[in-house]
Amino acid sequence: MSEQQLFKVTIDNITIEVPAGTTILNAARQIGGDVTPPAMCYYSKLEGSGGKCRTCLVEVSKGSEKDPRPMPKLIASCRTTVMDGMEVKNITSEKVIDARAGVVEFLLLNHPLDCPICDQAGECHLQDLSYDHGKEGTRYEFERRTFKKHDIGPYIQLHMTRCILCYRCVYTADQLSKQRSHGVLDRGDHSQIATFIEKSLDNEFIGNVIDVCPVGALTDKTFRFKNRVWFLKPMDAHRDCPTCSGKVTLWNRGDEVYRVTARKDKWGEVEDWICNTCRFETKNASDWVIEGPREIDRHSVIAQGHYQGSVGMHTPTETFAAVNAGRAPHLLMDIHSVSEVNKDSSL
């Protein structure tokens, strides 16, 4: 094989060169910002994931240099690889905006919207997605679907009503454990994540399904209703763990460890899978070597920040004058001169 071939791809008028075989979504992630389509089911660490939620649909306005025909339908950017000279429209395409708003509406159709009592609130991808791409109201006037409660063990809480059927947890169990004991049962709008006969999920790494779940369908029972995520301070920490890398994020309040999760990158994806012992059983601050505050980027209200500078928001340094070539803001209308409000009425 010769050196890796580079393909030129243009996404929303920004051109980038990526290795052959890269998906459109990953190319867009290299550009970053608003150009990146949202992804609810795709997970770069899970083989075979993606293509299901349809939020990452994009328009291909030019197939490639060799075959410039546009693709007839919108395509799932997470599962389509780039071609040389491909031109992709994401937020510059009205069709995409329209279709994506439709997908968001579909995803929220049967979602209970119980964010106020949901542990995922604040780090929920569906919340982010609906803020970014959804409409303010729903046109759905029917009862939302519910499911029979299904207990899957002492560590993991399953809320099937919140599930968007991204299949990530199924792939996680498939690829991390030797024996997958849960999956998708039934078909269509009544399909559900469950074990066929009620049983607990039992595997050293099964806790990772909580981290991959984009919504509050799978949450940590040891953290249930204990705190809101945005009140906690995320800290990078590690320990010598015989089963996993031991590299985690601790979610503290004061010195108390409320929960342990894997470290997630800026796309909300786990960096290193962690074991159940680290996640559920190791909640003393003394068990961990704390490295420092966790950088929470882009994702969710947690970035509102509790430490100036290192986590979350940076105070913007540029002032209006700085970005306006030194000119002070031009006053369009001086309210004092046109309004009688401040005049002394006795005059």
Add this chain to the structure above:
Amino acid sequence: MGVKLLLAKAHVEGIRGFDVYRREGGYQSVEKALKQMSPDSITEEVKKSGLRGRGGAGFPAGMKWSFIAKPEGVPRHLVCNADESEPGTFKDRYLMEFIPHLLIEGLIVSSFALNSNDTYIYIRGEYAWIVDILEDAINEAKANGFLGKNILGTGFDCEIHVHRGAGAYICGEETALIESLEGKRGNPRIKPPFPAIQGVWQRPTMVNNVETLASVVPIINMGGEEYAKIGVGKSTGTKLISACGNINKPGVYEIDMTISVEEFIYSDEYCGGIANGKKLKACIPGGSSVPILPANLLLKTAKGETRYMNYESLSDGGFASGSMMGSGGFIVLDEDQCIVRNTLSLARFYRHESCGQCSPCREGTGWMEKILHNIEYGKGKISDIDLLWDIQRKIEGNTICPLGDAAAWPVAAAIRHFRDEFEWHVNNPLEAQEKNYGLAHYADPIHVPVTA
């Protein structure tokens, strides 16, 4: 009397058995193909014949065959799609039930052309009794040396396995069928890669409909060029149509695609007219997922020309004023039928059969059914009609597999052509519970603007 290629011998006594089938000229194409032809020349004949996939999409079969990858040392498979579950379509059932050897014969020739040593028939679970018929036919063919090792001394080995589905419409989609054949949940795969490159067990796989594979037999017997002379334009050969609904003679008919829709419905040779002397209101010409047409657009195109029973003519005018040949499930509705109710039952079907993998189809099909249910039972609002239109628009084209489109098209077409009937339902909720909208103006001649 049109040409009959597939069903010509269907009424011969005992044709289901090997001996009678062989006496009537069966298995000649196997002898011809295996002894005198090369796999590539068979594919070439199929290409020349212009045979189009009979499962619904109408893609040229020979071209599809030429796409199959031929990596060194990897087995290839032919899979016969007998998961015929489209409401209104029952042509493959008839074919397999009455002349099973025709399918087996076509499968052997096609397996040879594609070099498939293990060929599968994926049959829907509800066709339980046909499985026995097919297996008997396979055993008979094997006993007579047409299947198994070293067929007719040519050195070609082929086994045919019958695999039963478990009752899912979605498994008729070729990649869902492949998943199901592998023993997994029948979810459609994301394409590419296409099955011709990576299909069953990651091997190159060709999935074809029962009727398509059976049509290979006359193509080999008479030659591709002769076959292409039957029919008209790109609609070559004969097509099985399963006619049902309010007609005098429902059943499976073989047509050569040159007759008009009007002739097909009213002639005594075919449907025999509308039952009980009623009038024609609407028709779904190609199985439940294709757009429904009102009587006036069914018999004449928007340009005022006669509509014929073939791929091009049925789709003349696009979706605005045309429909599709689809899988040949010809459903006729008379003046007493309610389009809203018909659309509701189709929407219920697609909701039930959606696999639930991708969100627009999973959520959208259920939503459409609920709204249609409201309209049908007198609780609808005028805004619901526009809402339905918007939902179907957001499902269509945005899903992994064509089931989303198939669910959206019937709703779209019903609103497009029968909007006033929907509005009547909404505006007269009590009356709509007791009587139907009736024929109204749906059979009136359409004004054709004169063009210079």
